[in-house]
Amino acid sequence: MTRLFFDARYIRTGFHDGISRYSAELAAAVAASAPGRGVEVTFLVFDDDQRRLLPEGASTLTIGAPTALGEPLRARELNRHRPDVVFSPMQTIGTLGRRYRQILTLHDTIYYRHRTPPRDLPWFVRLGWRLFHLSYVPQRLTLNAADVVATVSETSARQFAEVRLTRRPVVVIPNAPQRLAELLPAPAEVVAGSQNLVYMGSFMPYKNVETLVRAMAELPGRTLHLLSRISPTRRSELEALVPAGASVVFHGGVTDEEYARLLADRAVLVSASLDEGYGLPLAEALALGVPAVVTDMPIFREVAGGGALYAPGTDAAAFAAAVRELDDPQVHARVVAAGAAHIARFSWTRSADILLDTVASLA
The missing domain is CATH 3.40.50.2000 (Glycogen Phosphorylase B;)
Structure with a gap:
């Protein structure tokens, strides 16, 4: 049985933004498909309210918030729980010292062209956001610390290649519309x-x-x-x-x-x-x-x-x-x-299957 940790900490408990909806919908589809693929899924949360937005009976593990100062060292905490693969719908989870396979997600490169960060982030995160996007170098270092990089469209995958954003394999796990x-x-x-x-x-x-x-x-x-x-x-x-x-x-x-x-x-x-x-x-x-x-x-x-x-x-x-x-x-x-x-080509079931195929290839 492969142990997959799915980072669900980006699910908002008030209203969904794009990352939140992507996380919640993909989490539900993965939970439905994983047992038939021999995958045991644990969802990472930081807020108890996030559990109600996950599938009923989902296994969860509470860790720190993704905006916490300790996020760069998150891998050391996860090592203790011995996952085989960790998937994050963002690229900011810490990977230093990890002893598992890692899939990071970069949805697009739009913030290199428009560097204004979301206003609801803490001031120090907004400052880091701007500094991070001044050059491709920090992003390259971040993504190359993973085993696989996921994105949501073929267009984004081409943009990654054009600027040589990562040496890692890039897999497209598409977004899909809500019903x-x-x-x-x-x-x-x-x-x-x-x-x-x-x-x-x-x-x-x-x-x-x-x-x-x-x-x-x-x-x-x-x-x-x-x-x-x-x-x-x-x-x-x-x-x-x-x-x-x-x-x-x-x-x-x-x-x-x-x-x-x-x-x-x-x-x-x-x-x-x-x-x-x-x-x-x-x-x-x-x-x-x-x-x-x-x-x-x-x-x-x-x-x-x-x-x-x-x-x-x-x-x-x-x-x-x-x-x-x-x-x-x-x-x-x-x-x-x-x-x-x-x-009709875009569905969360198909996206979950692509993610689980990637997990199988790594595990």
């Missing part, structure tokens, strides 16, 4: 149309929400829904760009259920982002049967395939024209069908 259809009131139904433009994501400058707002000048009678929480300053900046007579709604944050209902109501998922690590909302929309209009860039092509129409990120008129294309029922049906077929 929004399960959150809709019964009977679940998606109403086709392109009346509502739905944007789910942050308002960082590279997300380029300005293009979406400007596009509304050529989309009279439709509504742009900006779902995420937004600072008063950033909201004022975007409100100043709203064309006369255009309908733009700032929701200031929504639940998963509200998100699903908005997407299911004659909606198109939109993003004019100029850079992206993955684009999970795009995958979620396609899985729900909702088409998308997004920036033409490699990661969105990988995630959406034919399930989206593509436009240059800074061309508001092109975005508006693509939305209007979806008014044609035949175009709409074709894009939705292509998206459903494409996104």
Whole structure:
């Protein structure tokens, strides 16, 4: 029996961010598949509340938080419990002195291009974050301390190779969409149309929400829904760009259920982002049967395939024209069908199998 320790310390107990959802969904799929593969899974947590977000009956081990000062020496603590393989959905767990095989995960390289760290991290972690991303050297040292490096997309794997980020084998353990259809009131139904433009994501400058707002000048009678929480300053900046007579709604944050209902109501998922690590909302929309209009860039092509129409990120008129294309029922049906077929390749069961295959190769 192979002993796998799965680092579940990045699961948030309040609301999921991207890393948290990836951790929780992959953990559930691994727990379901592992017994049939001869793998005994123990989940590493630092907060008792994280246990309720793991599969019922899951074996857990409580250790320090991933932001603790002792994290660089975490391997010495884990050695005492004799795992065969440790998998972390991040790359920051300490590996110094480890006596087991290690899989580290780097989701993308976006923070080398946009170095602002998440605001909810302690100040010393934010400072270290900025210093860490000034050069590829610290990342290379970190990743080369593992046996295998995981990432979530073929696009990221190519980016790693382009900058020679690691000498270790890179395996793609893809992200997968959450099942929004399960959150809709019964009977679940998606109403086709392109009346509502739905944007789910942050308002960082590279997300380029300005293009979406400007596009509304050529989309009279439709509504742009900006779902995420937004600072008063950033909201004022975007409100100043709203064309006369255009309908733009700032929701200031929504639940998963509200998100699903908005997407299911004659909606198109939109993003004019100029850079992206993955684009999970795009995958979620396609899985729900909702088409998308997004920036033409490699990661969105990988995630959406034919399930989206593509436009240059800074061309508001092109975005508006693509939305209007979806008014044609035949175009709409074709894009939705292509998206459903494409996104069916991404599932947490498949991702768990890839991880367990990697564990077997190491153990």
